[in-house]
Each structure stands twice: as structure tokens, then as C-alpha cells.
Amino acid sequence: MNKGENGEIDPDFVARLAHYLGFDEGRVQHLFEKNYFARNWGKHDYLFRFDKEISHIERGTVLYEKGDSFEVIMGFPKIRRAMVLDPTIKKYFSGLEKVAVEEKMNGYNVRVAKVKGEILAITRSGYICPYTTERAKEKLDLRFFDDFPELVLYGEMLGPDNPYVPKEIYGIESVEFYIFDIREKNSGNPLSISRKRKILEEYSFLQVECFGEFPLQTAAEEIAKVVRKLGEKEHEGVVIKDPEMILAPLKYTSSQSNCSDLRHAFRFYNEAGRDYMLSRIVREGFQTVEWNENEAEFKKRYMQLGESILNPLRESIRSVKDGKRLYEEARIRVKELKTATEFGNYLKRLGIDAIFEEPQPIGNEYLIIIKKVNKSTNDKTQAILEGEFW
Numbered sequence: 205m206n207k208g209e210n211g212e213i214d215p216d217f218v219a220r221l222a223h224y225l226g227f228d229e230g231r232v233q234h235l236f237e238k239n240y241f242a243r244n245w246g247k248h249d250y251l252f253r254f255d256k257e258i259s260h261i262e263r264g265t266v267l268y269e270k271g272d273s274f275e276v277i278m279g280f281p282k283i284r285r286a287m288v289l290d291p292t293i294k295k296y297f298s299g300l301e302k303v304a305v306e307e308k309m310n311g312y313n314v315r316v317a318k319v320k321g322e323i324l325a326i327t328r329s330g331y332i333c334p335y336t337t338e339r340a341k342e343k344l345d346l347r348f349f350d351d352f353p354e355l356v357l358y359g360e361m362l363g364p365d366n367p368y369v370p371k372e373i374y375g376i377e378s379v380e381f382y383i384f385d386i387r388e389k390n391s392g393n394p395l396s397i398s399r400k401r402k403i404l405e406e407y408s409f410l411q412v413e414c415f416g417e418f419p420l421q422t423a424a425e426e427i428a429k430v431v432r433k434l435g436e437k438e439h440e441g442v443v444i445k446d447p448e449m450i451l452a453p454l455k456y457t458s459s460q461s462n463c464s465d466l467r468h469a470f471r472f473y474n475e476a477g478r479d480y481m482l483s484r485i486v487r488e489g490f491q492t493v494e495w496n497e498n499e500a501e502f503k504k505r506y507m508q509l510g511e512s513i514l515n516p517l518r519e520s521i522r523s524v525k526d527g528k529r530l531y532e533e534a535r536i537r538v539k540e541l542k543t544a545t546e547f548g549n550y551l552k553r554l555g556i557d558a559i560f561e562e563p564q565p566i567g568n569e570y571l572i573i574i575k576k577v578n579k580s581t582n583d584k585t586q587a588i589l590e591g592e593f594w
Contacts, residue, residue, distance in 0.1 A: 224274050244332055253330030264330040277356055278392030280313050280328055286456045287490045290424035302417040304397050304447045308455055309382055309412055310440040311360035312368040316340045318349035334546035335536055343381050345407040358385035365537040373438050378537050384412045394449040435460040462487050463512035471516035474581040524585040531575040538570050
């Protein structure tokens with residue numbers, strides 16, 4: 205299709221793509237050589253993915269040929285974080301009368317779109333996940349994609365049968381797809397919140413909770429109340445939006461979400477990035493000051509924070525000392541066993557060492573436990589216990 209005789213990218217394809225993107229041909233060729241712009245795998249190798257943010261194009265953006273041109277499904281736009289609410293909201297959203305506040309749910313990001321007649325679930329990195337694709341087809345009213353072929357659903361896959369971020373906190377039996385944005389193909393422009401919610405209601409799609417629109421001057425106080433309540437349920441936080449979606453959103457998370465992330469990070473301390481850990485600890489410092497916590501509240505916070513760091517770290521070290529291997533346990537639920545096989549192959553190509561246990565029939569589906577081995581933390585902990593330096 206777009207390869208030369210020796211497997212090289214066809215120069216004509218490079219020229220057409222360069223023209224479409226507004227890049228020079230040398231730059232496009234460089235992107236291919238560095239694998240910053242690369243093919244998807246197997247039967248989806250006609251889809252190209254950006255493995256790095258390039259100019260205005262987000263990482264995870266997917267591009268494919270359509271007729272004599274191309275069609276693009278833009279990646280997830282970066283959402284900047286408010287470390288303190290009041291000054292940030294007033295400064296960033298100045299000129300708006302109100303801001304809308306929606307829940308930031310804790311799952312994994314998925315885009316679902318119709319591509320060349322096929323419904324596909326695309327991960328944040330731009331891969332086609334076979335498991336998520338099967339679940340999306342089961343959960344969504346597929347008439348939407350016939351009625352709006354130019355639109356893409358952006359959402360979170362949530363629930364305990366989630367192989368990436370399994371969570372029990374939402375009361376979901378298996379997995380569900382909660383939508384937070386609808387965006388146009390090619391431009392990536394989002395629909396306004398009111399139009400988005402109207403369309404989602406028409407097709408009975410699940411959508412993230414909207415807590416309302418708050419006047420700019422009092423928004424910080426109202427959002428703090430919402431975040432406190434979310435934190436009591438160990439939910440993640442909120443996304444603060446321009447109702448017309450012209451300005452990009454901001455996000456703000458609860459203390460409990462920060463600590464949950466830290467519990468996972470310190471359990472597998474040699475896999476988690478240090479910036480990932482540090483940023484969550486710093487958030488706690490800013491939040492306790494902004495919320496003007498008294499000594500009792502502050503003590504509760506630092507006890508919770510310390511436990512989130514030390515307890516999982518101690519348990520991991522003890523486990524390795526006792527000769528056990530550290531792994532993350534997840535599970536999936538599939539209609540067809542071939543989906544589990546495809547998903548296992550998919551994880552291997554991502555470099556994830558996973559052990560799939562025997563399928564357990566549940567009704568007309570199969571439940572499969574997956575153990576993902578965290579080799580780096582296992583090996584590093586064992587080496588330190590045997591006398592190696594940090």
C-alpha cells in the first residue's frame with residue numbers, strides 16, 4: 205500500500221503525507237526512521253501512530269489513508285493541573301462567567317471511532333487494544349458511529365475487569381465506558397458540553413458526572429467541596445472546563461487519589477518514575493495550605509501520606525525476602541477466548557510479562573486472571589537484600 209519493494213516507505217506516500225501535515229519530506233522521513241511515526245500491528249498496520257508529540261500533534265494520534273488524502277484521530281490533549289484552585293481558576297478562565305465541573309474518573313483512556321467501516325478502541329498511546337475493542341462493541345450503541353462517522357468518543361474504561369487500572373470503587377460489576385468528550389476527526393475540536401451531553405443522552409451512553417456550572421468568583425470554594433466528597437469515596441477528582449470547550453480544561457485531584465497512586469508506585473518503586481512520586485507528594489503540601497487545615501487535619505493527612513509510601517514498600521521488600529515474586533493482578537472478561545489470546549499477544553508486543561490463568565466460565569463469558577510480573581522491582585529488591593548498593 206505505502207511500502208516500496210524493499211519494505212521502505214514509498215516516497216510518494218511520504219510526499220503526500222508531508223503535504224497533508226504541512227511538514228517537509230525530510231522531516232517525515234526522519235519521523236519514520238526514529239519510529240516517532242510508526243505502524244500499528246497485524247491487521248491494523250494500515251493505521252499509523254505518533255509515538256511522540258510532534259508540533260501541534262499529540263502523542264497517540266492515529267492517521268490513516270482515506271481516498272486520495274488522510275484522516276486523523278487526534279490523541280488525548282494534555283490537561284494542565286491546578287495546584288491551587290482559587291488563583292488558578294480566576295487567572296486561567298478570566299473572561300468567563302462560569303466554569304463547568306465534571307468528575308475525573310480513574311480508569312484508562314480510550315478513544316472509540318469508526319475507521320474504514322470498523323469500530324476500534326484506541327489506547328492513549330495509539331494502539332488498537334483487542335480486549336477494549338470487544339468490550340466497547342458490547343457496551344456502546346453502535347448506531348452512533350453510523351449517524352456521526354465524523355465524531356470520536358473520548359472516555360475512560362472503568363471497573364474491576366480492567367487489565368490496566370482495575371478499580372472496585374465505582375460499584376461496576378465488570379467494565380463500563382464513561383465518556384467525557386466528543387471530538388471531531390481531523391481537527392480534534394471538542395463539542396460544547398451542552399451538545400455533548402445531549403448526544404450522549406440520545407444514545408443512552410454513560411457519561412462522567414457533571415456537578416454543574418459555577419460562577420468564576422466562587423468556583424474554587426464549590427470545587428473544594430466537591431473534591432472533599434469525592435475523596436471520601438476514594439474517587440480521583442475533577443476536570444474544570446469552559447462550557448463551550450474553547451479553552452482547554454484543567455484538572456484537580458483529591459488527597460485520597462494522590463495516596464492511592466503512591467501506594468501503587470511504592471509497591472513497584474523501581475518501575476515508577478521519581479517525578480511521578482514527587483509530584484503527588486508536592487500536591488499534598490499545596491492542598492493542605494490552600495485548605496487551611498488545622499493541626500488535627502494536617503496530622504491525618506501526613507499519617508495517610510506516610511502510610512501510603514512506607515506500607516507498600518515494606519510489603520514488597522518482605523515479599524521478595526520471603527522468596528515471592530512481585531506482580532500486579534488484574535482480570536478480564538471476554539465473550540470469545542480468541543480475544544484473550546489476542547490480548548496476550550498484544551501485551552507481549554508491549555513488553556509486558558504476563559501470566560494468564562485458566563479461563564473461568566461465567567454465564568456466556570469467560571473471566572481470566574492475569575498476573576503481570578514487575579521484573580525491575582523484583583530484581584532490584586533482591587540485589588539490595590544481597591548487599592548491592594542503591
